[in-house]
Structures are given as structure tokens and as C-alpha cells.
Amino acid sequence: MLLRHTTKEVKEREGLTINPAKTCQPIGAMYAALGVHGCLPHSHGSQGCCSYHRSTLTRHYKEPVMAATSSFTEGASVFGGQANLLAAIETIFSVYDPEVIAVHSTCLSETIGDDLQQITKKAKDDGKIPEGKYVIYASTPSFVGSHITGYANMVVGMAEQFAKSIGEKNDKVNVIAGWMEPSDMREIKSLASRLGVKIVLFPDTSDVLDAPQTGKHEFYPKGGTTIAELISAGDSKCSLAVGCISAEPAAVALDKKCKVPFETVDMPIGLSATDRFIMALSKAGGVKVPDEITAERGRLVDVMADMEQYFYGKKVALFGDPDQLMPLTEFLLDLGMIPAHIVSGTPGNRFEKRMREILERAPGANFRNGAQADMFLLHQWIKNEPVDLLIGNTYGKYIARDEDIPFVRFGFPILDRIGHSYFPNIGYSGSLRLVEKILGVLMDRQDQTALEERFELVM
Amino acid sequence: MKGKEMDTQNINLLEGREKQVYEKTAGGAEVDIACEKTSLSGSVSQRACVFCGSRVVLYPVADAIHIVHGPIGCAAYTWDIRGAVSSGPELHRLSFSTDLQEMDVIYGGEKKLYRSLIELIDQYQPNAAFIYSTCIIGLIGDDIDAVCKKVAKEKGIPVLPVHSEGFKGTKKDGYKAACLALMKLIGQGSTEGISKYSINILGEFNLAGEAWIIREYYEKMGIEVVATMTGDGRIDAIRRSHGASLNVVQCSGSMTTLAKEMEEKYGIPFIRVSYFGFEDMSKSLYDVAQHFPERPDIMEKAKEIVRDEIRKYYPEMQKFKAALAGKKAAIYVGGAFKTFSLIKALRTIGMSVVLAGSQTGNQQDYKNLKEMCDEGTVIVDDSNPVELSKFILEKEADLLIGGVKERPIAFKLGVAFCDHNHERKIPLAGFIGMYYFAREVYESVMSPVWQFAPRKGGAQ
Ligand code: SF4
Numbered sequence: 001m002l003l004r005h006t007t008k009e010v011k012e013r014e015g016l017t018i019n020p021a022k023t024c025q026p027i028g029a030m031y032a033a034l035g036v037h038g039c040l041p042h043s044h045g046s047q048g049c050c051s052y053h054r055s056t057l058t059r060h061y062k063e064p065v066m067a068a069t070s071s072f073t074e075g076a077s078v079f080g081g082q083a084n085l086l087a088a089i090e091t092i093f094s095v096y097d098p099e100v101i102a103v104h105s106t107c108l109s110e111t112i113g114d115d116l117q118q119i120t121k122k123a124k125d126d127g128k129i130p131e132g133k134y135v136i137y138a139s140t141p142s143f144v145g146s147h148i149t150g151y152a153n154m155v156v157g158m159a160e161q162f163a164k165s166i167g168e169k170n171d172k173v174n175v176i177a178g179w180m181e182p183s184d185m186r187e188i189k190s191l192a193s194r195l196g197v198k199i200v201l202f203p204d205t206s207d208v209l210d211a212p213q214t215g216k217h218e219f220y221p222k223g224g225t226t227i228a229e230l231i232s233a234g235d236s237k238c239s240l241a242v243g244c245i246s247a248e249p250a251a252v253a254l255d256k257k258c259k260v261p262f263e264t265v266d267m268p269i270g271l272s273a274t275d276r277f278i279m280a281l282s283k284a285g286g287v288k289v290p291d292e293i294t295a296e297r298g299r300l301v302d303v304m305a306d307m308e309q310y311f312y313g314k315k316v317a318l319f320g321d322p323d324q325l326m327p328l329t330e331f332l333l334d335l336g337m338i339p340a341h342i343v344s345g346t347p348g349n350r351f352e353k354r355m356r357e358i359l360e361r362a363p364g365a366n367f368r369n370g371a372q373a374d375m376f377l378l379h380q381w382i383k384n385e386p387v388d389l390l391i392g393n394t395y396g397k398y399i400a401r402d403e404d405i406p407f408v409r410f411g412f413p414i415l416d417r418i419g420h421s422y423f424p425n426i427g428y429s430g431s432l433r434l435v436e437k438i439l440g441v442l443m444d445r446q447d448q449t450a451l452e453e454r455f456e457l458v459m
Numbered sequence: 460m461k462g463k464e465m466d467t468q469n470i471n472l473l474e475g476r477e478k479q480v481y482e483k484t485a486g487g488a489e490v491d492i493a494c495e496k497t498s499l500s501g502s503v504s505q506r507a508c509v510f511c512g513s514r515v516v517l518y519p520v521a522d523a524i525h526i527v528h529g530p531i532g533c534a535a536y537t538w539d540i541r542g543a544v545s546s547g548p549e550l551h552r553l554s555f556s557t558d559l560q561e562m563d564v565i566y567g568g569e570k571k572l573y574r575s576l577i578e579l580i581d582q583y584q585p586n587a588a589f590i591y592s593t594c595i596i597g598l599i600g601d602d603i604d605a606v607c608k609k610v611a612k613e614k615g616i617p618v619l620p621v622h623s624e625g626f627k628g629t630k631k632d633g634y635k636a637a638c639l640a641l642m643k644l645i646g647q648g649s650t651e652g653i654s655k656y657s658i659n660i661l662g663e664f665n666l667a668g669e670a671w672i673i674r675e676y677y678e679k680m681g682i683e684v685v686a687t688m689t690g691d692g693r694i695d696a697i698r699r700s701h702g703a704s705l706n707v708v709q710c711s712g713s714m715t716t717l718a719k720e721m722e723e724k725y726g727i728p729f730i731r732v733s734y735f736g737f738e739d740m741s742k743s744l745y746d747v748a749q750h751f752p753e754r755p756d757i758m759e760k761a762k763e764i765v766r767d768e769i770r771k772y773y774p775e776m777q778k779f780k781a782a783l784a785g786k787k788a789a790i791y792v793g794g795a796f797k798t799f800s801l802i803k804a805l806r807t808i809g810m811s812v813v814l815a816g817s818q819t820g821n822q823q824d825y826k827n828l829k830e831m832c833d834e835g836t837v838i839v840d841d842s843n844p845v846e847l848s849k850f851i852l853e854k855e856a857d858l859l860i861g862g863v864k865e866r867p868i869a870f871k872l873g874v875a876f877c878d879h880n881h882e883r884k885i886p887l888a889g890f891i892g893m894y895y896f897a898r899e900v901y902e903s904v905m906s907p908v909w910q911f912a913p914r915k916g917g918a919q
Contacts, residue, residue, distance in 0.1 A: 002549055005553075007582070013575075013578055014574040014575070015558075015570075015572070015575040016526075016555060016557065016558075017534075017555070017556045017557070018555055020534065020535050020538075020558065022535070023531060023532055024531050027532070045594070046508050046594060046625040047506050047508050048507050048511050048533070051504070051505070051506060051507040051511070051864075052532065052533075052536035053536075055863045058863055058864055058867055063867050063871075064864070064867045064871060069500075069503075070500050071498045071500050072625075072626040073627075073628075074628075087500040087501060088500040092501045096503065107559075107593075107595045111594075111595040111599065141561075142529075142530035143560050143561055144560070146531070213870070213873065213911075213912055213913075214871065215871075215872060215873045215912055215913035216871065216872065217844060217872055371558070371560075
């Protein structure tokens with residue numbers, strides 16, 4: 001019982017976070033930057049952060065993750081990190097030769113007051129950025145927000161610093177991806193092409209963090225949104241932001257800079273959210289939804305109906321990132337399940353408000369995000385009101401084991417299973433997969449615990 | 460747009476890195492490897508920070524709470540990622556953070572730290588608390604020493620500051636900071652009843668239960684093990700560890716400082732050992748036995764253990780050796796000392812080493828390495844993925860030994876891999892560990908999956 005110290009009684013804590021349900025901004029910025037083709041993420045801080053982010057992403061994706069660091073030393077903390085960053089930019093272009101360097105700050109560089117905008121401008125003025133190459137930046141202090149807001153900030157950086165408008169709109173739709181897996185970005189591209197909508201998807205980590213075995217170490221894998229695409233995003237006819245927390249800020253920035261109108265939708269997790277996503281995308285593209293996609297939807301509904309009795313009334317605890325939790329909670333409700341406890345470490349009122357709306361269908365659900373919304377609290381809630389299912393990232397396995405709860409892995413990070421980065425978690429097919437996974441653990445449990453005379457062959 | 464490939468066959472070494480790479484050639488010029496320096500700004504280094512060093516050293520102390528004072532990241536990334544096993548309490552596997560926010564950065568985080576500590580100690584009743592200060596703590600003006608003192612007084616347990624601001628040096632400085640915290644504990648407990656024939660095991664972190672294996676050998680020899688630092692560590696044992704007669708130190712970097720300090724303060728001599736491979740493992744038993752010449756039975760027992768153990772595993776290993784003979788290995792690990800043992804261990808199973816490197820070796824280490832290595836071996840300090848890939852392909856290595864960031868690189872290249880870092884799942888120390896090591900190397904190198912991999916740069 002690894003969590004044997006968790007008490008049932010929930011007391012307000014004043015400072016402490018125990019077993020966090022989030023991590024820090026810079027890793028989000030790094031992940032987003034990997035979704036730009038030929039981009040080397042750069043961590044402006046000391047070596048540790050960069051090393052930890054790379055290791056964490058590697059554990060989640062089982063892929064090499066390249067990123068550089070300013071390697072701060074004591075001097076930088078006294079004199080500022082400008083010299084380090086300028087030197088870094090020079091070194092990176094001459095040795096690693098990326099198309100883009102995406103710089104993000106850290107708690108350290110923010111605390112000493114480094115201004116990334118000013119330093120990158122100086123790099124440009126000093127001729128340290130070769131012709132045709134780019135340096136973009138995002139401010140991501142770790143003492144603000146979470147990995148999700150860090151991701152959002154870097155995507156804003158892409159929109160603001162790349163997109164240009166030549167004044168003529170083209171017929172493309174920008175799809176701005178919130179934090180999702182490479183497989184999900186691949187699924188968005190596939191859905192768009194089946195719908196017949198031309199899109200610019202950014203960022204796009206497919207073919208970067210799910211790269212094939214080639215016998216070579218590709219420093220810059222094949223995938224990623226290209227610079228040309230990013231620049232052209234300023235002339236797309238509209239944008240679709242997929243996720244109000246992790247994607248919408250970039251859509252807003254793009255609208256401000258290049259007058260690209262946008263609509264925000266939930267991440268297409270589950271039936272209703274996917275319906276809205278497909279509607280929005282087909283509307284934006286001015287196309288009709290093809291039968292093929294309607295049939296795919298039909299199959300999902302069919303399975304939901306076939307298996308309805310296994311879902312109904314089951315209580316679920318879930319934790320993770322806001323843009324995923326919102327549609328996921330809605331989906332659980334659509335399945336007849338009862339979301340009982342929900343925790344997200346990512347702060348923000350927007351999420352809270354939207355969740356309250358969704359949870360109107362589940363009065364009595366415990367919900368908290370931001371400060372002290374951690375796994376310890378979730379565990380305490382579960383102790384007070386047990387659940388039939390737990391959904392969340394790998395860190396849920398402690399609670400699942402101690403409380404003996406069927407567990408479905410979903411979110412970031414997943415350090416102990418594969419599949420999340422290869423099979424879609426979104427769209428009708430991703431939702432079908434989620435249904436399969438939930439049913440799998442629930443039915444396995446039923447098989448394990450059924451009395452012999454009630455042990456069923458046909459379920 | 461087509462994927463741009465970095466030509467790993469023909470890369471230039473990072474400018475300014477020429478001196479951190481050395482190839483041993485006959486009659487080649489003697490160059491000193493420039494090591495112990497911080498990585499260049501802009502490099503894709505595999506290194507970590509001061510905090511990381513402190514965290515790995517102290518982490519296995521299982522009946523203490525470890526609270527990371529700073530923004531959430533440092534705590535989140537070090538949450539239970541190291542398989543340092545405990546036979547009892549498991550407080551070390553939880554993640555505690557003050558999760559500093561913008562307001563704390565402006566007004567200071569001392570109060571939050573204080574309150575967090577009080578809450579934690581009340582709730583978990585630990586035997587001690589370690590407080591790690593991360594990058595910004597000094598900058599925002601927190602005096603964590605004062606907070607620790609105050610809480611220690613109020614709660615009656617040791618509350619130890621660990622000054623591990625990430626940027627203030629390298630991982631090695633983190634080891635030092637950790638040793639300093641341990642020094643504050645050592646000497647506080649009673650040494651009553653400790654045998655004259657006793658040791659502390661230093662620099663053994665009980666990954667996959669390795670410390671238990673080592674401890675058993677020594678105990679079989681009739682030696683009392685007072686404390687292991689820090690594998691399966693307990694505060695009380697550490698507090699009385701100054702009662703031991705000898706410190707047995709493994710791992711070049713992390714615990715030598717502590718051993719030296721204990722020698723100075725308590726007159727406890729120390730020896731350096733390694734538990735990897737038959738050769739080094741045997742030596743570490745003999746060396747300890749030699750320290751107690753008045754008890755020849757200890758040496759007798761050591762010999763007996765070595766004999767029995769090797770007899771037990773040697774024949775089995777011949778199968779691996781037969782299959783692995785002539786295969787080539789690349790090694791890139793944290794400490795240089797480990798590299799030495801690995802080279803010897805690989806030779807035992809018939810493999811040669813074509814690349815040997817470490818993140819934190821010093822001059823002497825690299826000198827020794829040069830002497831040990833065969834001709835043509837490349838020696839690197841603080842390497843990066845491009846360089847590693849280049850040499851692995853160039854030297855046609857069949858196996859890479861490294862840590863979490865190296866693993867996927869090996870697999871992308873179509874080369875077998877063995878984790879010799881935190882993520883090892885099976886014990887690699889001791890005689891049985893050597894057997895497991897050989898088996899793991901064998902299983903990875905022989906995996907049928909490599910036949911589907913376009914080996915050596917995509918020759919299909
Ligand atoms: S470099 Fe600083 S902020 Fe980054 S992980 Fe290390 S201590 Fe934490």
C-alpha cells in the first residue's frame with residue numbers, strides 16, 4: 001500500500017501539493033515545438049529542466065527527443081542569461097542546423113528577468129540568425145499555469161511569430177491542435193481529408209514522436225508543420241481551435257494579427273464532442289459530411305447501445321488535463337456513467353465554468369482544479385465515495401492498486417503502456433477505442449469476481 | 460517537404476568539443492580530455508542539474524519525506540522514477556512540492572514552505588525531512604536554513620536543507636550537497652553495540668534490490684553492515700553510521716565526499732569498490748576482508764563466497780559468451796567508474812568496447828579509461844545524441860549501454876540496449892547481477908527483432 005498514509009478526512013491544505021496532477025509549463029512548450037518541422041526546442045535555463053523534459057517525453061513516447069539548453073551557470077544568474085542565449089543560438093545554427101529554434105523560458109530565466117523578445121531581436125540584429133532561418137519564443141515560467149498553458153503559449157508563439165497575411169484569403173482552414181497525441185493529430189488530418197477540407201494543422205507531432213524504425217537517428221524527423229504552412233496560416237479563411245485552454249489562445253492571436261476569424265470546439269473525445277467537431281469543420285470547409293463518416297458515427301452509437309447495461313450507473317473518478325477532461329466527462333455522461341470525482345492540476349476559471357455546466361447532469365460530483373487539486377485529494381475523495389473505474393495518466397496506478405479499482409490509462413504522461421501515441425484517442429474511432437478499453441477493464445473485473453454460478457460466457 | 464536528415468556519418472563535432480572526444484590510436488598524440496566543465500550553451504547535452512544529483516543520492520532514504528521547494532516541475536519529474544526499493548516504509552516514492560506560484564516568487568516562499576512542512580510532518584510522521592531548494596529559491600531570497608531550523612525545533616525531528624539550486628554547478632555539486640545533508644545526521648545516534656568488524660555501504664542505491672544482495676555477502680562474511688547509504692536507507696542507521704570501522708564506497712562521484720568527510724571527522728577509512736562484474740565484485744569482498752587481517756576467517760569466508768557464486772553462474776554464462784563473442788558495445792553512462800566495471804564485465808562475456816563515455820568523469824578517470832581501452836575505442840565526455848549515433852554507426856556497435864535518453868536512440872539505430880541507470884528492472888550488482896547482466900545483454904543482442912531493422916544506416 002504505497003499510499004497507505006492517505007487519510008479519509010479531507011482537510012484544507014495551505015501550501016503543499018502531494019502527488020501533482022500536472023507538471024510545469026516548459027515541457028508543454030517543448031512538446032508543442034516538436035510539432036514544427038525541422039525545429040529544435042530550446043530551454044532557456046539550466047541543464048536540469050531540459051534533461052527532465054526530454055526524459056519525460058521519451059518515457060511517454062519511447063522516442064528520442066531532441067532539445068538544447070542554455071546551460072545556465074552561476075554567472076548567468078548574476079548577469080542575466082542574454083549572453084548564454086545568444087551563444088546558444090549561434091552554436092545551434094552552426095552545429096545542429098535546424099530550420100527553427102523555439103526558445104522557451106524557465107523559472108530561472110524568468111526570475112532573473114530575461115526578456116526573450118528582446119534577446120531574440122538582438123540575435124537577429126546581430127546577424128546570428130542565418131537567412132531563411134527562424135527563432136521563435138514563448139514565455140513559460142514554471143510558477144505560472146501548467147504544462148498545458150506552456151503548450152498553449154508556444155502555439156501562440158507560432159501563430160504570432162510566423163503567420164503573415166498577404167491580404168488574400170485562401171480556401172484553407174487552420175486547425176489548431178490542443179495538447180493531444182501524434183496519433184490524434186494524424187486522425188484530424190485523416191478526418192479533414194475524408195471530409196474534403198483543406199487544412200493547415202499546427203502543431204503536428206505525427207511523424208515526429210511516432211517515427212518509424214529506419215536504422216538511423218533522424219535528428220529532425222519527417223513530420224511537423226512546415227514553416228511555409230505556418231506563414232500561410234495568416235491567409236486561411238478561418239481557424240478552428242481544438243481545445244479552449246490549450247488551443248484557443250493561438251486562434252485569438254491569429255485573429256488579432258491577421259484577421260482570421262475562429263471558432264473554438266472541444267477536443268473531439270466521445271460522441272457529442274466529435275459531432276460538434278465534425279460539424280464545425282465541415283461548416284468551416286463548406287462541405288457536406290460524407291456517408292463514410294456518418295457510418296463511422298453510427299458504429300460508435302451502435303456499440304454504445306449494445307453495451308449500455310455495462311456502463312449504466314457506474315461511478316468514475318478521472319483526472320488529467322482540462323481540454324481532455326471536459327469532453328471526456330461529457331462522454332461518460334452520454335454512456336450513462338456517473339463522473340464522481342474530477343481533478344486537474346491546471347488552474348483557470350474557464351475550465352471550472354465549463355465543467356460546472358457539464359456536471360449539471362451529475363449533481364454531487366466532486367470537482368476541483370488548480371491549487372491543491374492533486375492526486376492526494378482525488379484519493380481522499382475516492383476513499384469517501386468509492387468508484388467503479390478510474391481514468392487518468394500513469395500516476396493513477398497507485399490509487400488503482402491500493403483501492404483495487406479498474407483503471408483505464410488516458411492522458412499525459414503514460415509511462416507504462418504503449419498505444420496512446422499510435423492509436424487515435426479522438427474522433428469516432430478514438431471514442432470507440434475508449435469504449436472498448438473501458439468495457440475491457442469493467443468486464444475483466446466482472447469475470448474475476450463473479451461467483452462461479454454467475455460466471456458468464458456470453459456478455 | 461521531405462524530412463531533412465542530419466548526416467550523422469559526417470557531422471562535425473560541436474565546436475569547442477574536440478577536446479572532450481578522444482580516439483585511442485597506436486602512436487596517437489596524448490591528449491588530455493577536457494572534462495569537468497559545464498556544457499556549452501546550445502548543446503543537446505544528456506546531462507542533468509545539481510538538484511538531480513542531490514535527489515538521486517538522497518531519494519532512497521525511505522523513512523524521510525523529501526520535499527521539493529520550488530515550482531512544480533522539479534518535483535513532478537522526479538516522482539518515483541527511480542527503482543530504489545525499500546524493505547519497509549516508502550515515503551520516498553511520493554511527491555511533495557511547495558508548487559510555488561507567481562505570488563510566492565514575488566513575496567517569497569518561506570511561509571509556504573513552513574506550512575507545508577508542518578502539514579506534512581503531522582500527516583506522515585517521518586523520521587526526518589529533506590528540503591531541496593531548486594533553481595529560484597536563492598534568487599527569491601528564501602532562507603530555507605532558518606525554516607528548517609524552526610521546524611526541526613518544533614517537531615523534534617531532523618529537518619535538513621539540501622542546497623541544490625540547479626544551475627549552481629553540475630550534478631556532482633548536487634552529490635556534494637546531499638553528502639552535506641547526510642553529514643548532519645551522521646554522529647547523532649548511539650554507536651553502542653556496533654561490532655568492530657563493521658562497515659557502511661556507501662553509494663549503493665538499492666536499485667532493483669541490489670543493496671540487499673551486497674549486504675548479504677558482507678553479512679555472510681561475518682561483517683556487520685551499519686548503514687547503506689542510501690539504498691533502502693533509514694534515518695536511524697545513518698545517524699549511527701559513524702560507529703562503523705570502514706566505509707566501502709561505490710560509484711565514483713556521488714559518495715566520495717561523504718567518505719572523505721567521515722574519515723576526517725570520525726577517522727573512518729574508506730575504500731572504493733565496484734559491484735559490477737565477477738572481477739570487481741570479488742575484489743570488493745577481498746578488499747573489505749583485508750581490512751580485518753586479525754580475522755582470517757573473514758577472508759576465508761569471502762573466498763568461499765566468491766568460489767561458490769562463480770561456480771554457480773559461470774557455466775550458465777558460457778552460453779551467453781559463446782553467442783556474444785566478438786560483438787561490440789558502446790557505453791555511455793553517468794559516472795566514469797561504472798564505465799570501468801562495464802568494460803571488464805563485457806570482456807568476461809567476450810564483447811569488446813568501441814565507445815566509452817560518461818557525463819561526469821574527471822581527468823584521472825579518463826586517463827584510466829584510456830589505459831584500459833583497446834585501440835580504436837572512442838572516449839567521450841558529456842556527449843550528445845548526434846555524436847553518440849555517429850560513433851555507434853561508425854564503430855558498428857551491436858549494443859548500447861546507457862540511460863533513459865539513450866535507449867530510443869539505440870533502438871532507432873537498430874542496436875540492442877541495456878539500461879544501466881535508474882530504470883534497470885533487474886539487479887545488475889553482485890555475482891548474480893553479473894549473470895542477469897549477461898542474460899539481459901544476450902537477450903537484447905539476440906532479439907529476432909533486429910533482423911527487421913535496417914541496420915547500420917539503412918542498408919536494406
Ligand atoms: S535546473 Fe533548476 S528548475 Fe530545472 S529541474 Fe533542475 S533545479 Fe529544477
